[in-house]
Amino acid sequence: MRFIGAILFIAILGLVVVAGLTPRAFAQDEPAVGPKPPVVIKPMESHIGNLTGHAADAKSDFRRYCAGCHGDYGDANGENAVWLDPKPRDFTIATFKCRSTLTGTLPTDEDLFNTIGRGIDNSNMPIWNTFSKQQRADLVAYIKIFSPRWEHEKAGTPISIPPEPPVTIESISHGQALFAKLECWKCHGTHGEGDGPSASTLTDSKDNPIRPYNFAAGGNDSRFKCGVTNQDVYKIFMTGVDGTPMPSFADVIQPNDAWDLVHFLRTLQVHRHSKENEVLAAAHGVIPPYVDKSPAPAAPAANKSPSGGQ
Amino acid sequence: MRMWAQSHLCQKPQRISSVFAAAFALILLLLSASQPAGALPAFARKYGLRCSACHESWPALNNFGLKFRDNGYQLMNERDSPIWQNPGYWPVTFRITPIWHRVSSLNQVDTYTPGNLGPTGSTAQRITSEGFDLSGLDFHTGGTLEKNISFYVLPSSDPTGAFHFESVNARIDNIGGSPWLNIRLGRFELNNLLSEKRTLWLTANGGIYQTYHFIPVGDGNIFGQMGDNQFGLEYMGHSVDDKTRISGSLLSSNDGNVNLITGANSYSGFFTFDQAFDTGKLGMQRVGAYAFVGEAATYYLTNSAGGTGAVPIPGSGIGNKGFSRVGFYGQFYFGPHFDLNVVTQHGEDNAWFGQGYGNAIATDGNGGATATCSNPANGPTCPYLNNTPGTTLAPGSRSPTWNGYTFEARYVYSPQLIFKAVYEAERMSQQATPGTPSNLGNINNYSIGYRYNPFMTSRAGFAYFGEFNLFHQDLTGPPNSAGNATNVNTSELMFGIDFDF
Numbered sequence: 026m027r028f029i030g031a032i033l034f035i036a037i038l039g040l041v042v043v044a045g046l047t048p049r050a051f052a053q054d055e056p057a058v059g060p061k062p063p064v065v066i067k068p069m070e071s072h073i074g075n076l077t078g079h080a081a082d083a084k085s086d087f088r089r090y091c092a093g094c095h096g097d098y099g100d101a102n103g104e105n106a107v108w109l110d111p112k113p114r115d116f117t118i119a120t121f122k123c124r125s126t127l128t129g130t131l132p133t134d135e136d137l138f139n140t141i142g143r144g145i146d147n148s149n150m151p152i153w154n155t156f157s158k159q160q161r162a163d164l165v166a167y168i169k170i171f172s173p174r175w176e177h178e179k180a181g182t183p184i185s186i187p188p189e190p191p192v193t194i195e196s197i198s199h200g201q202a203l204f205a206k207l208e209c210w211k212c213h214g215t216h217g218e219g220d221g222p223s224a225s226t227l228t229d230s231k232d233n234p235i236r237p238y239n240f241a242a243g244g245n246d247s248r249f250k251c252g253v254t255n256q257d258v259y260k261i262f263m264t265g266v267d268g269t270p271m272p273s274f275a276d277v278i279q280p281n282d283a284w285d286l287v288h289f290l291r292t293l294q295v296h297r298h299s300k301e302n303e304v305l306a307a308a309h310g311v312i313p314p315y316v317d318k319s320p321a322p323a324a325p326a327a328n329k330s331p332s333g334g335q
Numbered sequence: 336m337r338m339w340a341q342s343h344l345c346q347k348p349q350r351i352s353s354v355f356a357a358a359f360a361l362i363l364l365l366l367s368a369s370q371p372a373g374a375l376p377a378f379a380r381k382y383g384l385r386c387s388a389c390h391e392s393w394p395a396l397n398n399f400g401l402k403f404r405d406n407g408y409q410l411m412n413e414r415d416s417p418i419w420q421n422p423g424y425w426p427v428t429f430r431i432t433p434i435w436h437r438v439s440s441l442n443q444v445d446t447y448t449p450g451n452l453g454p455t456g457s458t459a460q461r462i463t464s465e466g467f468d469l470s471g472l473d474f475h476t477g478g479t480l481e482k483n484i485s486f487y488v489l490p491s492s493d494p495t496g497a498f499h500f501e502s503v504n505a506r507i508d509n510i511g512g513s514p515w516l517n518i519r520l521g522r523f524e525l526n527n528l529l530s531e532k533r534t535l536w537l538t539a540n541g542g543i544y545q546t547y548h549f550i551p552v553g554d555g556n557i558f559g560q561m562g563d564n565q566f567g568l569e570y571m572g573h574s575v576d577d578k579t580r581i582s583g584s585l586l587s588s589n590d591g592n593v594n595l596i597t598g599a600n601s602y603s604g605f606f607t608f609d610q611a612f613d614t615g616k617l618g619m620q621r622v623g624a625y626a627f628v629g630e631a632a633t634y635y636l637t638n639s640a641g642g643t644g645a646v647p648i649p650g651s652g653i654g655n656k657g658f659s660r661v662g663f664y665g666q667f668y669f670g671p672h673f674d675l676n677v678v679t680q681h682g683e684d685n686a687w688f689g690q691g692y693g694n695a696i697a698t699d700g701n702g703g704a705t706a707t708c709s710n711p712a713n714g715p716t717c718p719y720l721n722n723t724p725g726t727t728l729a730p731g732s733r734s735p736t737w738n739g740y741t742f743e744a745r746y747v748y749s750p751q752l753i754f755k756a757v758y759e760a761e762r763m764s765q766q767a768t769p770g771t772p773s774n775l776g777n778i779n780n781y782s783i784g785y786r787y788n789p790f791m792t793s794r795a796g797f798a799y800f801g802e803f804n805l806f807h808q809d810l811t812g813p814p815n816s817a818g819n820a821t822n823v824n825t826s827e828l829m830f831g832i833d834f835d836f
Contacts, residue, residue: 085672085747085750089385089750090385090387104792109383151384151388151410152412155397155398155577155619156619158615159615
């Protein structure tokens with residue numbers, strides 16, 4: 026009798042344990058319905074220099090300035106989002122275009138801080154440079170409440186940008202060769218007008234159609250999505266533009282090659298006054314064919330690629 | 336946009352009844368005024384931004400909205416040019432405000448004796464009226480014609496539907512690629528940091544800033560009202576982040592009236608400078624200064640020999656005399672919810688204006704100017720004071736001077752709900768005529784209120800609002816039974832729905 030009792034006890038205990046483990050499996054079949062719960066403002070912070078931003082302090086500003094596009098839940102579903110092209114950032118997946126960190130990593134707080142103040146050209150993201158620095162720092166912290174990535178991952182390490190070499194017609198020429206070799210033209214077009222053969226097929230990571238950057242469209246004040254300086258251009262193709270088809274070339278080209286590419290890309294901005302365009306004008310507007318002047322490889326290294334550049 | 340009339344009429348400073356009539360007419364005209372210009376959902380629709388992005392509470396601009404305006408209604412991206420818009424986009428916004436209000440003011444009324452069909456005299460009595468009403472209607476249209484070329488046109492009506500052009504201007508921005516070089520031509524609001532055309536207030540006396548409109552009792556200078564839109568050419572420059580702003584305007588001294596009825600031969604200038612400072616958690620503080628200096632005519636050719644019944648001929652003004660309005664303004668934030676706007680003013684008019692010369696147009700002119708004295712109390716006998724050659728001022732005449740202060744506090748509970756309060760004080764420091772009571776014309780003006788926007792989108796603006804205004808002016812009321820001038824005390828309670836689309 027005592028044995029039967031023990032069996033029954035173990036069986037009941039087993040049922041309880043099994044029952045306790047299984048509710049989640051059943052619950053997966055019952056999606057959450059009803060109104061969304063209020064946004065939970067996690068105690069996220071940002072650190073930009075001596076500034077510390079607090080998410081809780083940006084609640085009002087996010088509603089006032091940001092939620093119309095990015096949505097109250099940061100999921101890019103604001104009431105204006107449907108009308109925008111390109112679509113606003115979805116903060117819930119924490120994928121950001123403008124970073125100083127390697128592709129796939131989280132941006133630094135300063136990256137986000139600068140993006141807010143700079144705006145994103147060729148999009149509806151305005152230049153919010155009328156905010157106080159504290160406002161921007163608080164908003165950076167607020168952006169982090171929408172994705173758990175910020176709780177589990179640290180921001181990537183910013184890439185190092187070597188000093189820019191002088192602009193020469195040779196560096197422009199080499200950049201042009203790289204533009205062809207790396208097949209940048211397939212998206213950006215042979216003249217950088219964003220009309221390459223692949224341009225019409227491009228989509229972002231959420232399958233929304235996306236257009237490649239048109240270098241030639243702007244005037245003297247033309248900007249890139251993630252900045253305006255040569256260092257910014259360098260950063261863009263060395264870190265990639267996450268969430269878009271624009272890859273990182275950090276593993277493909279060497280720093281000096283990257284600078285040559287920067288110099289060539291500047292010449293595609295035909296309406297912009299730049300050192301590169303001055304050099305090109307001095308060469309009568311003709312970019313000579315690239316000639317590899319690197320030393321002839323030593324015999325043991327004869328099978329190495331000559332793409333080291335100059 | 337407004338139909339404000341001048342705060343003075345036919346000049347007879349010696350007669351209290353004239354002063355009373357002027358004050359009474361002022362109140363009537365203010366009551367008939369339409370609401371100020373405001374937010375433009377057309378801009379929000381173009382750029383896909385909520386109204387709150389540019390407005391602390393529409394129509395009052397925040398720093399971002401100020402930068403947008405200073406850039407010629409551009410966000411300074413590659414989509415500013417209308418060529419990037421859907422061809423069906425038409426940048427038009429209308430705004431109108433149905434209201435209920437209760438107005439109580441001291442008036443001179445006819446006494447009536449039963450059985451006697453005619454008036455038997457007059458006495459000062461308080462009249463209170465209440466009921467449903469309507470503001471005027473605004474049709475805002477503005478935006479870019481091309482990158483860095485913008486326009487703004489605002490046909491505006493009074494509550495009866497009589498239209499005038501409140502604003503008409505075109506602007507060329509960022510000349511040579513520099514934000515420091517922007518030019519505007521036409522009729523426009525002066526670069527007042529505390530904008531009257533974007534005020535949050537809608538009552539008759541609270542809906543204008545008294546500091547921007549104050550004129551001494553009996554003064555004939557109708558030109559120095561910096562709250563009115565003016566005709567002229569404006570230079571404006573600002574830093575890229577709009578923290579530093581400067582402007583200078585050359586204006587016709589006609590107080591915004593068309594056809595050079597006045598101011599045909601006189602100009603004034605309006606100059607401003609302001610600087611914003613980032614003060615950390617307190618927010619962005621902005622301080623600045625302004626000067627409005629100019630001259631206006633005191634002598635007009637008339638259609639008769641002058642004196643009683645003489646009507647000045649439009650555009651014939653000469654005999655220019657000077658005036659000035661200078662002051663400071665500040666916009667102080669105390670964290671994300673509370674801000675205080677301050678405007679001060681020291682005003683001075685030439686002694687000729689102080690004695691009533693220079694008013695060639697007794698009505699504002701927005702709704703159809705008539706170069707006649709409009710004071711109904713004086714009828715056809717109204718004398719027009721004209722500085723004809725050989726005219727001399729009465730002994731002791733001097734330049735009237737005064738000081739004004741405006742304090743407007745706002746508590747932004749959320750982007751959708753704002754509480755607001757205003758206190759204004761206008762104080763005469765020197766009357767034009769010795770012996771005049773030193774406080775004649777002094778003003779205290781108080782307003783409190785709220786605005787609540789039940790939704791915030793980029794498509795339309797909608798606000799429930801309520802406000803209460805109390806206006807007090809010394810010695811400009813009708814005479815009491817002893818024949819002494821009384822103070823004007825007017826109150827107004829207003830509720831309504833302010834919307835635009």
